[in-house]
Amino acid sequence: MDTTSQAVFAQFFEAAERGDMEALASLVHDDVLMEWPQSGERFRGRENALGALSATEVKPEFAGEPRLVGEGDVWIAMMPLRYGDEVSHYVGVFEIEGGKIRRSTEYFSAPFPAQESRARYAEPRT
Numbered sequence: 001m002d003t004t005s006q007a008v009f010a011q012f013f014e015a016a017e018r019g020d021m022e023a024l025a026s027l028v029h030d031d032v033l034m035e036w037p038q039s040g041e042r043f044r045g046r047e048n049a050l051g052a053l054s055a056t057e058v059k060p061e062f063a064g065e066p067r068l069v070g071e072g073d074v075w076i077a078m079m080p081l082r083y084g085d086e087v088s089h090y091v092g093v094f095e096i097e098g099g100k101i102r103r104s105t106e107y108f109s110a111p112f113p114a115q116e117s118r119a120r121y122a123e124p125r126t
Contacts, residue, residue: 004099005070005072005073005075005096005099006068006070006075008027008096008100008101009068009070009075009077009094009096009101010068011023011027012024012027012028012101013066013068015027016053017062019059021050021053021054024050024053025046025050027100027101028046028049028050028100028101029046029097029098029100029101029102030045030046031044031045031046031102032044032045032046032049032100032101032102032104033049033102033103033104034049034052034103034104034106035103035104035105035106036106036107036108037105037107038107038108038109058083058084060081060082060083060088060090061081061082062079062080062081062082063079063080063081063082063087064079064080065079066078066079067079070094073096073097074093074094074095074096075093075094075096076091076093077090077091077092077094078090078091081108086110087111088108088110088111089109089110089111090107090108090109091106091107092104092105092106092107093106
């Protein structure tokens with residue numbers, strides 16, 4: 001496991017949780033590409049990516065401990081995020097190059113009710 005990439009990834013999420021834009025800037029490439037497929041937005045370059053994060057009107061808060069998994073230069077984050085009173089599920093795929101984040105593709109999804117027809121197959125959530 002590449003501990004350098006793992007450390008960059010962990011530092012990125014710690015800085016994001018604190019809202020530390022200076023630390024975030026030091027962890028992404030000048031020409032980072034951040035994509036949000038659900039809204040159709042693509043932000044190219046550090047200034048645009050961090051500007052988009054800063055301009056977000058309702059800032060998400062971590063609503064649980066992030067699960068970070070990966071190896072080498074590809075890492076995935078999964079966690080619930082709170083936007084005001086609403087909770088969404090988040091998955092982000094991050095590519096790291098040269099000790100900085102080069103690209104991210106991030107997905108946000110609101111919970112939906114389980115179908116009763118699957119209930120007998122599901123484990124209870126804790």
